[in-house]
């Protein structure tokens with residue numbers, strides 16, 4: 208098994224593993240961000256360049272460094288390879304440059320965007336973005352397109368990661384949507400504005416790293432950090448039926464696939480589970496979702512509230528008992 212060292216940490220990984228996946232096996236801060244790669248979508252990755260790293264030693268056999276930064280999601284590891292991510296000022300600077308490009312035409316929609324709180328671009332901007340913009344021109348505008356009654360497309364927020372196109376290609380029986388044109392006029396479009404009406408099309412919402420594709424049945428209902436996610440399942444003939452329900456009070460506001468710590472869905476779900484099963488009685492509730500994220504979504508989460516309660520109880524137990532004068536009123 209090839210051995211790779213990333214930011215000074217070594218690991219042996221199966222042949223053919225990408226640098227990104229090797230870093231994910233190590234975990235922690237050294238994992239490069241990924242806006243277009245998606246484990247479950249073939250040929251994804253290589254579009255956004257946020258996962259760039261520096262290969263300072265190619266391999267044991269050929270120790271020459273790679274001349275340019277490489278996309279870690281596409282570059283397989285070689286035995287003896289040495290990689291720098293957060294330990295390389297060059298990588299950190301290049302990533303900030305990529306973020307600047309991604310935000311160049313991006314609208315300042317966060318206060319009204321349904322993705323806010325679970326948006327990869329928000330996280331990336333927070334970690335690598337600059338305070339201001341150097342861009343002097345007007346931001347790109349697009350003609351509004353209706354892509355059906357369930358999915359809302361905001362083309363101005365799209366970063367052209369191609370994930371939704373891969374979903375359309377690989378999960379939906381007949382592809383009706385793709386990227387039209389190239390360069391700064393490239394846009395996601397349904398061919399001849401056909402509605403996306405096949406059973407698995409809703410997964411495009413889950414894979415979209417930004418708020419370009421959002422669920423029309425959830426739009427503007429709540430900020431995501433006011434909702435409580437729980438794991439649930441039902442017997443479904445079209446998909447695994449394993450989902451995440453997003454509650455506000457007693458109401459199920461949204462149904463999504465379950466995502467892992469890298470923000471990727473574990474199993475794709477069908478449109479029936481996603482849009483048509485919004486009663487608690489439709490589901491068998493399993494447990495609260497563990498939200499393993501550093502964004503605002505993990506705040507107000509009742510796992511945290513439970514922890515806060517426990518902390519308070521522990522604190523109270525440590526405090527000396529309050530003296531009373533016998534008057535308990």
Ligand code: SF4
Pocket residue numbers: 313314315316317318320321322323324326327328329364417418419
């Ligand atoms: S897609 Fe993300 S960064 Fe863009 S407006 Fe929405 S929340 Fe903000």
Ligand code: SF4
Pocket residue numbers: 364365366367368369370371372395411414415416417419420
């Ligand atoms: S709509 Fe979303 S998933 Fe599709 S290319 Fe744009 S950013 Fe990616």
Ligand code: FES
Pocket residue numbers: 240241242243244252253254255256257258259278279280281
């Ligand atoms: S995640 Fe590697 S290029 Fe986008």
